[in-house]
Amino acid sequence: MPGPDTDFKSLLVIGHQWPEPGATGAGVRMLWLLNGFLQKGFHIVFASATGSGDYRVDLGKLGIKEVEIQINDSSFDVFLQKNEFSHVLFDRFLTEEQFGWRVRDNLPGAQVLLDTEDLHSLRHSREDAVRRGGEWSVADWVADPMFYREVASMFRSDLTLIISKREMELLLSEVPYLQEKLIYLPFGMHQSALIPGVNFQGRSNFVFIGNGKHAPNRDAIAHLKTEIWPRIRQKLPEAVLQVYGAYLPTQTLQMDAPAEGFEVKGWAPELQPVLSNARLLLAPLRFGAGIKGKILKASVFGLPVMGTTIGFEGIIDEPRDLPFVADCVEHFAQKAVTLYTNAVEWERALAIQRQATEVHLNTSFDILSSALDTYAKRRDVLPKETRVIQNLLQNEAFGRLRYLSRWIEAKEKGKN
Template sequence: MPIPAEARFWIARALGLWRRGWASLRTRGLAASWRRLQLHFRRPAVPALPLYAPDALPFAPFAIATSDAPRASIVVPVHGAFAHTLACLRALAAHPPRAALELIVVDDASPDDSLARLAQVGGIRVHARARNGGFIAACNEGAALARGDYLVFLNNDTVPQPGWLDALLGTFDQHPGTGLAGAKLVYPDGRLQEAGGVVFADGSGWNYGRNDSPDDCRYACVRAADYCSGAAIAIPRGLFERLGGFDQRYAPAYYEDTDLAFAVRAAGLRVLYQPAAVVVHDEGATAGTDLAQGPKAAQVRNQSVFAHKWQDALRTQLPAGSIPTPALLHRGQPQVLIVDALTPQPDRDSGSLRLVNLMRLLIGEGAHVVFLPANRSADGAYTTALQQLGVECWHAPFATGIPAWLREHGPRFDVAMVSRHYVASELLPLLRKHAPRARVLFDTVDLHYLRERRAAGLSGDAAALRAAQRTREAELALVAQADATLVVSEAERALLAEDAPGAQVRVLSNLHEPGADGLAWSQRRDLLFVGGFRHPPNVDAVLWFVREVFPRIRAARGDVRFHCIGGDVPAEVQALAASDGVQIHGHVPDLQPWLAGCLAAVAPMRYGAGVKGKVNQAMAHGLPVVATTPAAEGMHLVDGRDVLVADAAEAFATAVLRLHQDEALWTRLAANGRASVARHFSMDAARGVVRELFLH
């Protein structure tokens, strides 16, 4: 009887964990292996959204920091309910944004003493209307007074949370083509009120996510929305004026925000929901919630007005009565699932940078990307960064388990890519069962068996050689099962042409963007190595370089320093800091000062596989590289044209010293290195393969 896919998953996971643990003990030692095990099983709790609320103190005059040269003009319409207005204004005063702003409060003939009290709030511009005209009239008049590049409409019954405005405005910076951005709205008790709106074919609407957890993975990424509630939205002022403002046919209120969103899209721009802009909204505090009478009654009438105006656009919307899901919301896009062992950390290792740039490339090509780490762990700012790109990231507790998650979500995917053989061995049977229409891609990252075999040969370890053979069998089995296999170099593709003839193998190498220019040759100093030390070849490389190569360099040039940058530094590498001229920095989030100021990068790898991100990264910034043959393998590099290649310690030191003496050589390598990255390791270079494998 065949073993069910779910059972095979758990068996493969247990066996894989045991094998990798034993291999890690042999190569890394007990302490480093224990840290890796903790990382694998890490399940940090997802915190409840902390909500700020100003103290409900009696009114006293105060001021809000505003600017005469604002980037954003916040328009707050007010009709009575001063207690709500006061809380909103106090929140704006308590947590001023980085962006310069002006605050225009439109008093729409309030029946209470709002106008008199607003006069005692410093920094705001108060516009008083003689007669009550409703939300649309108040907002349009406030917008006409604005001076900022962006208009931000904010209900007075809201409490904006710290960072909300900068996040909202940042949407336009990070996502070109955005015409309107809306906030995540939550109820005062912390429940989600709206994560962007959905409009059905009959013109009716749906507050996506209402009453769910605001931390739910479905609502945590930037995404296109049919509309965003006018309670907290931003739009370029010029665009708002070109569109004629809020349409008066919906006066006094309701559907004007939905209509504006449809007009923005009709102008060829996007409407995006921004989860990082969190605003507490006391829905109905000023207009009530009764659809049969009062201001809310206009909502029913305006649905038919809206449906008539936008009848052509509504034909492509979901049928009324549908239950919106991520699968349905992205039904018009190729949906791509990517699974890796951990959430990528692009400032720590080249494999992560490659994966993140692949996601960016896919999104730019119109795909919707879903990322699931095999350990189901959120990873703080790294997860948030993916979500801000528009990646739908899943993690515990919202992804309760990989088999269950795939049962629910698998059917929607057109392509599923799994990185690393030990992850793919667990998931491929589940993907075949629960994602039956998906093209399954096996991303080797690098061929592990090749790296392990080389390491075993260097050390002469017979047990390690047998382990490499087992890894080879596992990887080749996955190559046979997958619809296509991705490798990072032509050298690895050629190897698989021998070891797995007939398999579809494509090269998708490192992905880099051009780096900024640095200092001139005459102003540069020192040597740079970049690499995370969870990768054993990096440990071996640095130990060999400092012990065998660097003393020769220092003997000729005693002023040269060696900057070693990379996280998870083991004790044996940290001990090298005692050597003259050696600086062990550990993890550094921003490498730019070293890339711009060092004279050369070194890649002294004695074994490994794949292509070396440290080499690509330096070349992309115009920093010449001295590399060993294993470090330069498969990278289309010619010694003396693109890099300098040397394997023996004396030859490596001589190559480094040449760059200190020959400005013409340095300049030639810098220019050719940049050109090589653009030709072989850029987003444009990968676009054809990505379109073929993921989008066709």
């Protein structure tokens, strides 16, 4: 079977969910990756075990074959045996855990890639800190059980794509043996050209955008409703905040209160009209990881963002002292009012943010393409310690996952 060092280019992408670029930042990232592989001449098959979402993109129109697969089912082995793939891409560590051992058993020559999208363990540990009302620390992250699962997945994979420089730094500070396995590949968006947009005077209203399935977004909306918006509204009694997002839960939809200037709109088929006419995007994210697609989208359409340190992480290195960043509720509201009412500060914030987001809006797929082309050299210089950990995790951890999966399959079939 062809391996990664031949001219044969066939990619299997195993997704935790089908891409929804019109609804999620992860969908935007995945579509960018898929188009990059297509431009490099790859034949692509996208497979997922989840049902179709409401905003699923038609990959068939791009020439990508779509295949539905099952977790804990040997039918996936049969599928792999009938097809040849030089590369396999997992869209997060969870899919690598579920299907990675089957890929290695049936496609031993394939190069295995992992796109973290964001560090799930980092986001999870920060959410726990918020829930318990404490300060987050790196020690919390390392103590989170998800940390070890995610890092193990990186060691088992040949290359791991990291979307944020800050996350790259955090990983290497705690697990330096991952050095040769990590590739920094910024967000990537198709609409990289900045749109001038309407000026300060021609815009009105505050806006929030975010997928309701994402816990940081649900928390941010609730935080806006109860803590931040009342403070802004007190200073600007005629102001309106419009909340947009796919999959907003009932609890969020019930927050709709037009009399208070808090309007929950739901999904917007096109974000350009929303972001081109609003005056300020609010992003009071209290936890999260990766790069926030809402900030990149706002920058494209000439809309500055009032956010938190977490929100701008990976985009601006030291954002704490900037006029558009605050973690304290009172300061957040005060700065938001200033940006909304002061044209000079508004323009200044937009200029800084557009410069900061440029690396993600103009990312070249050649970064990844080059890493794939030089994979053999990277593989040959892996430190001894990295090889030992990789082999250990592929054999021991995969053995556990393999037998657990087969046990579940046998149990399920025994019921029928």
